[in-house]
Amino acid sequence: MKVALDAMGGDHxxxxxxxxxxxxxxxxxxxxxxxxxxxxxxxxAECAKQGLDLKDKRVxxxxxxxxxxxxxxxxxxxxxxxxxxxxxxxDMVKEGKADAFVxxxxxxxxxxxxxxxxxxxxxxxxxxxxxxxxxxxxQCNILDAGANPExxxxxxxxxxxxxxxxxxxxxxxxxxxxxxxxxxxxDEKGTTFTKETFKRLxxxxxxxxxxxxxxHDLFERELDIxxxxxxxxxxxxxxxxxxxxxxxxxxxxxxxxxxxxxxxxVIAKGAFKALKQKASAESYGxxxxxxxxxxxxxxxxxxxxxxxxxxxRVGMETVDHKVxxxxxxxxAALAVSKTPAQA
Amino acid sequence: MKVALDAMGGDHxxxxxxxxxxxxxxxxxxxxxxxxxxxxxxxxAECAKQGLDLKDKRVxxxxxxxxxxxxxxxxxxxxxxxxxxxxxxxDMVKEGKADAFVxxxxxxxxxxxxxxxxxxxxxxxxxxxxxxxxxxxxQCNILDAGANPExxxxxxxxxxxxxxxxxxxxxxxxxxxxxxxxxxxxDEKGTTFTKETFKRLxxxxxxxxxxxxxxHDLFERELDIxxxxxxxxxxxxxxxxxxxxxxxxxxxxxxxxxxxxxxxxVIAKGAFKALKQKASAESYGxxxxxxxxxxxxxxxxxxxxxxxxxxxRVGMETVDHKVxxxxxxxxAALAVSKTPAQA
Numbered sequence: 001m002k003v004a005l006d007a008m009g010g011d012h013x014x015x016x017x018x019x020x021x022x023x024x025x026x027x028x029x030x031x032x033x034x035x036x037x038x039x040x041x042x043x044x045a046e047c048a049k050q051g052l053d054l055k056d057k058r059v060x061x062x063x064x065x066x067x068x069x070x071x072x073x074x075x076x077x078x079x080x081x082x083x084x085x086x087x088x089x090x091d092m093v094k095e096g097k098a099d100a101f102v103x104x105x106x107x108x109x110x111x112x113x114x115x116x117x118x119x120x121x122x123x124x125x126x127x128x129x130x131x132x133x134x135x136x137x138x139q140c141n142i143l144d145a146g147a148n149p150e151x152x153x154x155x156x157x158x159x160x161x162x163x164x165x166x167x168x169x170x171x172x173x174x175x176x177x178x179x180x181x182x183x184x185x186x187d188e189k190g191t192t193f194t195k196e197t198f199k200r201l202x203x204x205x206x207x208x209x210x211x212x213x214x215x216h217d218l219f220e221r222e223l224d225i226x227x228x229x230x231x232x233x234x235x236x237x238x239x240x241x242x243x244x245x246x247x248x249x250x251x252x253x254x255x256x257x258x259x260x261x262x263x264x265x266v267i268a269k270g271a272f273k274a275l276k277q278k279a280s281a282e283s284y285g286x287x288x289x290x291x292x293x294x295x296x297x298x299x300x301x302x303x304x305x306x307x308x309x310x311x312x313r314v315g316m317e318t319v320d321h322k323v324x325x326x327x328x329x330x331x332a333a334l335a336v337s338k339t340p341a342q343a
Numbered sequence: 344m345k346v347a348l349d350a351m352g353g354d355h356x357x358x359x360x361x362x363x364x365x366x367x368x369x370x371x372x373x374x375x376x377x378x379x380x381x382x383x384x385x386x387x388a389e390c391a392k393q394g395l396d397l398k399d400k401r402v403x404x405x406x407x408x409x410x411x412x413x414x415x416x417x418x419x420x421x422x423x424x425x426x427x428x429x430x431x432x433x434d435m436v437k438e439g440k441a442d443a444f445v446x447x448x449x450x451x452x453x454x455x456x457x458x459x460x461x462x463x464x465x466x467x468x469x470x471x472x473x474x475x476x477x478x479x480x481x482q483c484n485i486l487d488a489g490a491n492p493e494x495x496x497x498x499x500x501x502x503x504x505x506x507x508x509x510x511x512x513x514x515x516x517x518x519x520x521x522x523x524x525x526x527x528x529x530d531e532k533g534t535t536f537t538k539e540t541f542k543r544l545x546x547x548x549x550x551x552x553x554x555x556x557x558x559h560d561l562f563e564r565e566l567d568i569x570x571x572x573x574x575x576x577x578x579x580x581x582x583x584x585x586x587x588x589x590x591x592x593x594x595x596x597x598x599x600x601x602x603x604x605x606x607x608x609v610i611a612k613g614a615f616k617a618l619k620q621k622a623s624a625e626s627y628g629x630x631x632x633x634x635x636x637x638x639x640x641x642x643x644x645x646x647x648x649x650x651x652x653x654x655x656r657v658g659m660e661t662v663d664h665k666v667x668x669x670x671x672x673x674x675a676a677l678a679v680s681k682t683p684a685q686a
Contacts, residue, residue, distance in 0.1 A: 073531065136589075149526055149534045183492060183577035186414065191492045191574050215581030219589035231534050232578065234526035238558030239579050243586035246479075246562035254614035264610025271597035271604045 001030050001316050004089040004098035005308070007038035008067045009105020011301050014038060017104070018046045020308025025058055027309065030316060035098055037062045037089040064088040070301055074108020078116060086110055090117045093294040100315035102286060104299035104308060111147045111289060111298075118294040121324055123331030126155045127291035128230070129298055130166055131237055137222040141167065142181075145287060146234035153197040156180070156227045160207045161330045162290040163225035169321040170288075170314075176224035179213030181232060187211060197227070205337050206330060248276075285310025288318050290327065295319050344373050344659050347432040347441035348651070350381035351410045352448020354644050357381060360447070361389045363651025368401055370652065373659060378441055380405045380432040407431040413644055417451020421459060429453055433460045436637040443638035443658035445629060447646040453639065454490045454632060461637040464667055466674030469498045470634035471573070472641055473506055474580055480565040484510065485524075488630060489577035496540040499523070499570045503550045504673045505633040506568035512664040513631075513657075519567035522556030524575060530554060540570070548680050549673060591619075628653025631661050633670065638662050 003024075007017045021034055036043050040063040047054055047061075054061065064085040068077050078087060086105055090113040092098040103110045111127065120127055128144030143163045144151065151159075160178050167176035180198055182190045189212055190198065201209045210223070217223050218240070228236065255265045265272070285307045286297035295318045299311040346367075350360045364377055379386050383406040390397055390404075397404065407428040411420050421430060429448055433456040435441040446453045454470065463470055471487030486506045487494065494502075503521050510519035523541055525533040532555055533541065544552045553566070560566050561583070571579065598608045608615070628650045629640035638661045642654040 071529065146526060181578060183489060183574050183581075188416065191572075194574075214578070215583075215585035216588070218582065219585055229534075231526050231537075232575065235524060235557070235575065235579060236582050238526075239561065239582045240558075240586045242558035242562055243583045244590050245559070247587050247590045251614060254617040255611055258613060261611040261614045264607040264612070265614070267607025268598055268604040268611060269607070270601065271594060271608070274597040 001319060002033040002035070002098045003031060003312055003315055004035040004037055004062070004092045004101045005312065006085045006089055006101070006103035006105050006110075007036040007043050008064070008085040009103045010299070010303050011070065012303070013104070014043055014046045016303055016305045016308055018043070018050050018052055019305025020303075020312065021059065022050060022052050023305060023309035024312040025056070028313065028316065031312070032058065034059045034312070035062045035089070035092065036060070037064050037092070038085045039063070039065065039067065062088060062092070068106045068109045070106050072106060072109065074106055075112035077106070078109050078112045084109075086113050090114060093296070094118055099319045100295035100297060102297045102299060102308070102311045102315050104301060104303040104311070107146060107298055107301075110296065114289055114292045114294065114296045118292045118296070120291050121293050121331075122328050123335060124158055124162070124291040124327070126151065126158065127289050128159045128162065129287050129289050130163055130225070131233070131287040133218055133237070133240055135219055135223065139171070140218050140223045140226060142226050142228065142233045142237055143290070144228065144230040144233050145237055146230045147289060149229065149231040151229035153193065153200045156197045156229070157200050157204050158291070158331070159227050160201060160204060160209065160225065161334060162327050163227070164207050165326040165330050166288060166290060166323055167224040169323055169326050170317050171224065173224050175208050177210050177222060178207050178225045178227065179210050179217060179223050181226050181228040181236065182212035182214060185212050185214055185217075201227075204334065206334060286314040288314065288323070290323070293324065295324070344662060345376040345378070345441045346374060346655055346658055347378040347380055347405070347435045347444045348655065349428045349432055349444070349446035349448050349453075350379040350386050351407070351428045352446040353642070353646050354413065355646070356447070357386055357389045359646055359648045359651055361386070361393050361395055362648025363646075363655065364402065365393060365395050366648060366652035367655040368399070371656060371659060374655070375401065377402045377655070378405045378432070378435060379403070380407050380435070381428045382406070382408065382410065405431060405435070411449045411452045413449050415449060415452065417449055418455035420449070421452050421455045429456050433457060436639070437461055442662045443640060445640045445642060445651070445654045445658050447642035447644060447651060447654070450489060450641055450644075453641055457632055457635045457637065457639045461635045461639070463634050464636050464674075465671050466678060467501055467505070467634040467670070469494065469501065470632050471502045471505065472630045472632050473509055473568070474576070474630040476561055476580070476583055478562055478566065482514070483561050483566045483569060485569050485571065485576045485580055486633070487571065487573040487576050488580055489573040490632060492572065492574040494572035496536065496543045499540045499572070500543050500547055501634070501674070502570050503544060503547060503552065503568065504677060505670050506570070507550050508669040508673050509631060509633060509666055510567040512666055512669050513660050514567065516567050518551050520553050520565060521550050521568045521570065522553050522560060522566050524569050524571040524579065525555035525557060528555050528557055528560075544570075547677065549677060629657040631657065631666070633666070636667070638667070
């Protein structure tokens with residue numbers, strides 16, 4: 001298994017990327033080779049600083065002189081900066097030099113480069129990002145979390161099939177549940193768009209569609225995939241993340257205002273730590289961009305070294321469990337099942 | 344000031360409604376009369392139980408034999424159940440017998456009854472609910488929080504004007520900031536719909552439009568009004584509420600797993616209480632339905648007695664500060680300012 005890592009991507013690059021690389025090389029024997037794609041001198045310096053030995057045969061730097069900034073417009077910049085770490089690493093996947101690409105960099109650019117260079121899988125019109133939220137039963141994946149702000153009902157049906165394949169084969173769910181994000185759980189809730197999507201999902205064989213879902217379902221229900229367009233998915237993820245942060249911050253500030261409470265918090269600190277672990281994106285690490293002809297894992301821009309390491313793990317598992325062939329197979333079966341009805 | 348309270352509305356009716364009524368009568372001397380609208384026998388029994396003296400000249404029961412359930416379809420049920428507490432109380436506002444209507448009942452039904460009976464203000468095509476989230480600088484109001492799932496850019500411009508009037512005159516903000524909910528803060532982020540709305544808002548005089556906003560802005564930024572269609576607003580509110588609940592629940596379960604941590608939590612419990620107070624919908628209590636020709640306050644279905652009491656307060660303040668005349672005035676000014684450009 002060979003992985004190409006965008007070593008320059010993310011808010012804390014290249015430090016966390018190299019830190020994540022060190023962890024991955026130590027923890028994952030299946031990782032035969034890790035390509036650190038980015039600016040050679042900067043990466044050599046960071047490797048020296050963190051003690052990553054570049055004489056190790058399992059790791060090497062692939063020089064990419066250009067960097068795509070986190071705030072640059074994705075598609076446009078990918079076309080302009082042909083020597084960026086994202087472009088060069090994506091080419092490596094295209095040419096089969098790497099089995100998976102992992103990036104904590106500019107999401108728009110990674111998605112645009114993936115579509116441009118890898119193209120979509122057979123039967124897929126739109127790729128979608130599956131991003132995990134912690135849930136009482138494990139994790140709940142928002143799909144699409146932001147690859148494409150707008151979508152049609154047909155796109156959401158494809159997301160449902162792709163998400164089902166991912167949850168089955170990577171997350172080990174036997175019969176993954178799929179919900180449609182809406183403004184209420186009743187069947188008749190929603191917009192023209194969600195109502196049409198609801199109808200299509202009801203008619204789609206091979207998925208376990210449980211109907212409309214809302215806020216509390218994300219955390220309490222056994223819910224594997226939540227479908228929405230990338231605009232809504234992105235807003236939901238950011239809202240959840242920001243709320244969790246605000247709640248922790250306010251609780252800490254209430255505690256700090258009072259010496260007795262501070263003592264209590266010191267005693268209870270293990271609980272805060274455990275919660276942080278559970279609620280953190282760190283342990284999921286990476287969100288697969290489903291639907292492209294190659295394995296591309298998008299990590300959070302604010303990733304830590306552990307998050308980068310886990311994104312590499314998710315990439316390896318996605319390759320290992322043959323998610324893309326499973327998606328193509330499921331979509332082909334769906335196309336066959338549709339034919340008689342349309343005839 | 345006379346207020347009509349839907350005494351049968353909400354998940355915990357009529358107990359919390361009568362509890363809220365008792366608090367409001369005690370705390371707000373401006374409240375000249377409170378009408379408890381609902382099933383006479385049930386309300387008499389609850390008043391007796393909680394010690395609300397119906398001989399008090401400031402309170403009386405208005406009998407409404409029908410109740411609209413929380414899960415019934417709003418508009419349809421309002422047309423069918425003409426003797427429901429929502430219908431009868433709304434008629435009292437229409438006929439001038441009450442200055443404001445407060446309901447923790449079926450939101451769809453309250454909105455439908457308001458539109459049907461009160462109609463919209465001059466210049467308003469669509470009403471919108473302004474719901475508060477706690478924010479480091481006070482509160483951030485999501486508008487529309489769910490009166491209408493779908494909206495046009497023009498509707499969001501009207502929401503901006505209405506929200507500005509509300510924040511100025513009820514919340515006491517001098518120059519309220521208005522943001523557009525999007526999937527990123529950059530001007531070019533969003534969907535076809537939000538981009539068109541962004542352009543219109545930029546051109547609208549009399550509002551302090553600060554551009555696109557996202558998750559963390561809701562809690563950290565000095566942000567008074569966040570615009571979105573009712574579908575998105577509803578999803579954002581429910582996601583934030585559910586996330587806060589999940590974080591607290593998980594923290595408590597981590598604490599309970601360990602005796603030492605439990606001791607710490609007992610010592611620090613004031614902080615948890617203070618946070619609950621801050622994060623709870625209770626202290627905001629009610630969300631005004633802006634744009635209808637009358638004052639209608641929508642309270643959370645899960646309202647406590649304190650939330651009901653605060654919703655009554657919001658209703659009184661909305662009447663007192665003449666929000667509706669201010670909205671009509673602002674929209675008239677906007678129409679005048681538009682005329683030369685269109686000519």
